[in-house]
Structure formats: structure tokens, C-alpha cells
């Protein structure tokens with residue numbers, strides 16, 4: 001192979017730039033030309049390519065977001081869109097593509113692979129919701145950002161003896177909420193995988209907590225449950241305790257990646273290039289039991305992942 005492409009797709013995540021940098025430089029080291037494809041599959045269909053040079057990725061390792069931009073591209077969900085994408089790759093002599101993104105982006109990569117373009121996926125999402133891997137680029141930075149923000153809300157919550165509902169991201173998955181729940185010592189954690197929508201239980205728990213002498217009651221609510229503001233109004237009415245909602249929102253997606261995100265993004269980026277050089281296609285890179293491994297995309301997308309219930313149980317035990 002002579003030329004590879006790299007794109008970021010779906011939601012952005014801190015550490016994506018570290019992966020792009022690694023792909024560009026590992027590619028150049030292996031005598032490949034590397035083309036950056038801007039704005040994900042949307043940019044592919046528009047032929048938005050940039051030649052990536054070693055110096056062009058200087059000073060990006062520590063930057064959040066993605067220097068290539070990202071987008072959601074409904075056209076790529078259609079067969080015509082996918083065929084056009086493969087044709088554009090061939091016209092531009094792209095022999096292989098690295099797709100950094102989530103499950104949706106891997107479905108796109110799978111389609112390109114089926115059309116004869118070698119593709120490798122790298123899991124990039126703050127949500128940690130990719131079944132085949134224990135780690136996804138951006139999760140570590142996002143949970144650290146959310147954890148620090150929650151510490152700050154907790155300070156003011158204690159001073160005013162309030163109940164605080166803090167909504168964290170994660171789409172349909174509760175990983176960010178669960179990790180913050182443990183890291184911040186939350187009194188309640190509402191996870192889409194586990195929450196039974198019994199608000200009376202929450203109300204009883206809050207009342208009991210304040211009777212026990214607690215100065216605050218922190219509820220971490222996952223995006224997949226949402227409605228934190230109306231929940232706060234109902235809880236305040238039922239408990240008589242001042243209750244506020246804070247929705248952390250997109251701040252969780254930004255910022256300089258943590259050491260872990262930089263190191264794993266870098267190793268995953270290099271591994272993707274190595275696999276393309278070996279002629280591999282339709283693979284996803286993953287971290288499993290601490291090892292850097294790769295799976296067939298079809299198999300990876302069929303895998304299921306469940307929230308670690310023991311983590312949730314102990315959060316209940318410690319919230320006394």
C-alpha cells in the first residue's frame with residue numbers, strides 16, 4: 001500500500017488528535033502518504049482531503065477536539081453514498097482508511113470494507129459504549145472533567161445544605177455517571193441500565209440522608225435518563241429541601257486529553273497503520289485485559305457489554 005486516509009466521525013472526543021498524529025507519523029515512518037479526510041464521511045463524499053505531513057501534526061497531541069473536524073452524514077447510510085465513498089477512495093488512490101469514532105462510524109467502515117477499501121476502526125467516544133473494548137479514546141478525559149466539575153457543585157451544595165442533581169453525558173450508556181458516582185461519592189447514581197424510575201425511593205433516600213446529618217445529597221443523573229430540571233422541581237416539592245439541577249453538557253467533550261487518553265490513542269493509532277500495512281481490513285482496535293488487540297468489525301458490532309453491577313452495588317453501600 002502507498003496511501004492511507006484518516007477520518008474522525010460521530011461525536012468528537014479528547015485524544016482523537018493524538019491518534020491522528022500517531023497515524024500520520026507512523027504512516028510516514030512506513031513510507032506511506034497520509035491523507036486527512038475532513039468532516040468524517042461527509043468530507044469523504046465531498047473529496048475534502050488534505051495531505052498530512054509530520055510537521056502538520058505538531059502541537060496537536062495535547063489539544064482537545066479533532067483537527068480534522070467531524071460530522072454526521074446521513075448520505076453515507078445509503079448504498080449510493082457508500083459506493084460513492086469507495087469510488088472517491090479509489091480515484092484518490094487511497095488504499096486504506098482509519099476511521100476514528102463510535103459504533104455508527106464502524107458501521108460505515110464495515111460498508112467501505114465490503115466495497116473493497118481496507119478499513120480499520122479506532123474506538124473514539126467519551127461514552128465508553130463500544131462492546132469489544134474496555135477503553136475508548138476520550139472517556140478518561142471526560143470523566144476527569146466531569147469529576148472536577150461535580151466536586152465544585154458539591155462544595156456549594158454542602159454550604160447551602162442542598163440536594164444537587166448533576167447530569168453527565170454518555171448517550172444511552174451510564175459509564176460516565178457510574179465512574180463519577182464512585183469518584184465523587186454521590187448519594188445516588190441514576191443509570192439508564194439500572195434506574196427503575198421510582199422517584200419516591202429517591203425522595204425517601206434524600207429525607208433519610210438529611211435526617212442522618214448529611215449536608216448535601218448529590219444525585220448523578222445520566223444523559224440517557226435526562227430531565228434533570230423537572231426532576232429537581234418534583235424532588236424539591238416532595239422533600240421541602242432546596243434542589244438544583246446542573247447539566248454539565250458539552251464541557252465534558254472538550255479539554256486537553258489526560259495521559260491515559262494520549263498514550264492509548266497513540267498506541268491505537270500506530271497499531272491501525274501496522275494492520276493496514278499487513279493488509280488487514282474490517283478490524284477494530286481494542287484494549288482487552290490491558291492488551292492492545294483487534295477484532296473483526298462484524299464480530300465486534302455483535303458483542304454486548306453490560307455495566308459493572310458490582311461497581312453500582314458498592315456505590316450504594318458507601319452512600320450511608
Ligand code: ADP
Nearest residue numbers: 010011072073076077101102103104105107108
Ligand atoms: P458514532 O460513530 O459516534 O456512533 P454516529 O452513530 O452518529 O456516531 O455515526 C457517525 C456516522 O457514521 C453517521 O453520520 C454515518 O455517516 C455513519 N454511519 C452510521 N451508521 C451507519 C450505517 N449503518 N451504515 C453506514 N454508515 C453509517
